[in-house]
Amino acid sequence: MSIPITTARRLIELACHAPSAHNTQPWLWQIDGDEIRLYADRRRHLPLEDPDGRNLTISCGAALHHLQFAARALGWVSDVTLLPSAAEPNLLAVVRLERGEPSPQPVNDLAALRRRCTDRRRFTSWPVPPEVLDRLAEEAREWDVRATPVVDLVARFRLELLTSDASALRELDEEAVQEQALWVNRGGSEGVPLAVLPNSEAADVLERPGRFGPGLVPETRAPVDGGDGVIVLGGVADDPIGWLRTGAGLSALWLRATRDGLSVVPLSLPVEVEATRAQMTEKVLEGAFVPHLAVRIGWQAIGRTGLPRTPRRGLDDVLIA
Numbered sequence: 001m002s003i004p005i006t007t008a009r010r011l012i013e014l015a016c017h018a019p020s021a022h023n024t025q026p027w028l029w030q031i032d033g034d035e036i037r038l039y040a041d042r043r044r045h046l047p048l049e050d051p052d053g054r055n056l057t058i059s060c061g062a063a064l065h066h067l068q069f070a071a072r073a074l075g076w077v078s079d080v081t082l083l084p085s086a087a088e089p090n091l092l093a094v095v096r097l098e099r100g101e102p103s104p105q106p107v108n109d110l111a112a113l114r115r116r117c118t119d120r121r122r123f124t125s126w127p128v129p130p131e132v133l134d135r136l137a138e139e140a141r142e143w144d145v146r147a148t149p150v151v152d153l154v155a156r157f158r159l160e161l162l163t164s165d166a167s168a169l170r171e172l173d174e175e176a177v178q179e180q181a182l183w184v185n186r187g188g189s190e191g192v193p194l195a196v197l198p199n200s201e202a203a204d205v206l207e208r209p210g211r212f213g214p215g216l217v218p219e220t221r222a223p224v225d226g227g228d229g230v231i232v233l234g235g236v237a238d239d240p241i242g243w244l245r246t247g248a249g250l251s252a253l254w255l256r257a258t259r260d261g262l263s264v265v266p267l268s269l270p271v272e273v274e275a276t277r278a279q280m281t282e283k284v285l286e287g288a289f290v291p292h293l294a295v296r297i298g299w300q301a302i303g304r305t306g307l308p309r310t311p312r313r314g315l316d317d318v319l320i321a
């Protein structure tokens, strides 16, 4: 049975709420009968920051998981084939949909999907209990991802140092910094608007146009703060299939955290910079797996005002006829 076109369009609209590096939204979709195909949109790739396309592919993996999550909420079961054709590397996934049971709390699930956002304001000092971090890591692992909370004090200290090193190395790479700056305050339906960067006077951000200063916003001051929960996501290799899975795990973890009232902020810098990525495997993960992305997790103060939403491209801009 073909999925109704209105349903397919609705699912894609919901999938596009997914997080993406610099809000590049590097995805294209095609509806064909009971199939939805996901393609990488390489025109939205940052070749200096992300030469291998890791962040781009993780972003697409997150959108794919958002699609599956929305489909489940609306009573559709999805059967996904990742990277179905070696001859077509931009075709990242084919999703076949069949009627099934809606998730137990579809309204809450869809509300969480719409509410999820990157809130870079400083977390409160309440620590995230280890069992909460374990539960979130478990949520990611359901998607065939390696996910490890970094709780050991030495490992955390090393991660903080590597993040500072990565930040210093990135700042020396003027061309990469300029490439990132193109995605801040871009206007229109893409990029990171100044309004979502806390305490960031326009002049301040524009003076330090990298990824909002050292991978962070001024309010957070240190790359990784003492009370922040940290989870590293990755796989057995640094390859596209692993990145897609990491994207799915990131999305699953983030939607669970949103439903539990926690805030998640990705920290990709120490993985992006080659020198620190190698050291992360060795010094933070003790060789257990290859890192694809770290995330910080914490509580925002109760009663904080909501953030404006980052914009999204219109459905017609992401659909291939």
Ligand SMILES: Cc1cc2nc3c(=O)[nH]c(=O)nc-3n(C[C@H](O)[C@H](O)[C@H](O)COP(=O)(O)O)c2cc1C
Residues within 6 Å of the ligand: 017, 018, 019, 020, 021, 022, 023, 024, 054, 055, 056, 058, 059, 062, 116, 117, 118, 119, 120, 191, 192, 211, 215, 216, 265, 266, 267, 268, 269, 293, 310
């Ligand atoms: C692969 C990936 C890497 C990201 N890296 C960072 C990062 O290092 N720092 C940061 O503040 N946000 C990072 N983000 C968050 C994006 O900037 C954010 O998802 C995007 O601007 C859309 O905003 P939203 O999450 O509020 O919808 C990353 C997101 C993804 C998917």
